[in-house]
C-alpha cells in the first residue's frame with residue numbers, strides 16, 4: 001500500500017513506568033551518603049533509570065551528532081553571517097578544531113557531523129554522515145522550506161542515524177550548525193509552543209538594531225505566508241533539513257529507550273517538534289543548558305522542563321550537550337558504582 005506522503009507516523013515510544021521511581025529513590029537513599037545530598041544529580045539518576053527501565057542504567061558513552069543544513073531564509077538577511085559559514089564550519093568540525101571538538105575532547109564524547117542539507121556538495125569523510133535531503137531548505141518567506149516528502153525523508157533518516165549512533169553509545173547528544181536556523185527555530189516555537197512571535201525572535205549569531213528589525217520583519221512575512229500549526233507541517237514550512245532530521249533523531253533515541261541530550265535554542269525547537277509528534281518522547285529528553293538566546297527560557301517553560309546547566313552559551317554545535325554529558329555519566333555511576341551505607345557500616 002502507498003504511504004501518504006503528507007503524513008508521518010512516529011516510531012512507537014514506550015511511556016516510562018513511573019512505578020520504578022520509588023525503587024530508584026530507595027536505592028539512592030541507601031548509598032554511602034546522606035539521602036538527597038547529591039541534589040539534582042540524584043534526580044538525573046532517577047530519570048536515567050526510568051528511561052532505561054532499570055535500576056542500573058548506563059550513560060558512560062555519549063555520541064554527539066551535529067546536524068548541518070542551510071536555509072533559503074538567509075536571502076532575506078535574517079543572519080549577520082553568510083550561508084557559506086555553514087559549510088566552512090562543517091569542514092572545521094571534521095578537522096577537529098572547532099569549539100565543540102575541544103569540549104568533546106575534554107569530556108570524552110565522540111563527534112560525527114550529519115549533512116542534512118548543506119547547500120554545497122561535501123567530500124566524503126569518515127566522520128561525515130551523508131544524509132542530504134536537498135541543497136538547503138527553500139526560502140520560508142516565499143514558500144515551504146521542505147516538501148512533505150522531504151520532511152518525511154529527513155525525519156526517517158534522523159531516526160535511522162540516531163539508532164546507528166546508539167549501537168556504539170549509551171547516550172545520544174544532538175547539536176546543529178546552520179546559518180539562519182535561529183529564525184527557523186523561532187517560527188517553530190511561535191507555532192508549536194505556541195508563543196507570540198516577539199517572544200521567539202532573538203539575536204541568533206548576533207545583530208545590531210537594524211539587523212534585528214530586518215530579521216523580525218522577514219520572520220513575520222514567513223509567519224503570514226502559512227498558518228501551519230501541526231508539528232509535521234511546521235517542520236516542512238519553517239524547520240528545514242537539519243531541524244527536521246534532529247526531530248527524527250530525538251524520536252529515534254526515545255524509541256530505543258535511550259537518553260537524548262538536547263543542546264540550545266535550535267536543538268530544543270527540534271525536540272519540541274518531536275514531542276508534539278509523539279508526547280512520550282519528552283521523558284527521554286535531557287535539556288543540557290539554558291541558552292542565552294531570547295526565546296529559549298520560554299520554550300523550555302512551554303515544554304515544562306528545566307535545563308541542567310546555565311552557562312550563558314549561545315553557540316550551538318552541541319557545545320552545551322557535550323558539556324552536560326559527564327553529568328549523565330556521573331548520575332548513572334551513582335546507581336551502579338557507589339557502595340551501600342549499610343555495607344560500609346557493617
Ligand SMILES: O=C(O)c1ccc[n+]([C@@H]2O[C@H](COP(=O)([O-])O)[C@@H](O)[C@H]2O)c1
Pocket residue numbers: 078079080081176177178179180181182183203204205206263264265266267291292293296313314315316317
Ligand atoms: O544553540 C543556541 O542556543 C544558538 C543560539 C543562537 C545561534 N546559534 C547558532 O548560530 C547559528 C544560527 O544563528 P543565525 O543568526 O544564523 O540564525 C546556528 O549555526 C546555530 O548553531 C545557536
Ligand SMILES: Cc1cc2nc[nH]c2cc1C
Pocket residue numbers: 081085089176177178205315316317
Ligand atoms: C563562526 C560561527 C560558528 C558557529 N557554530 C555554530 N553556529 C555558528 C555560527 C558562526 C557564525
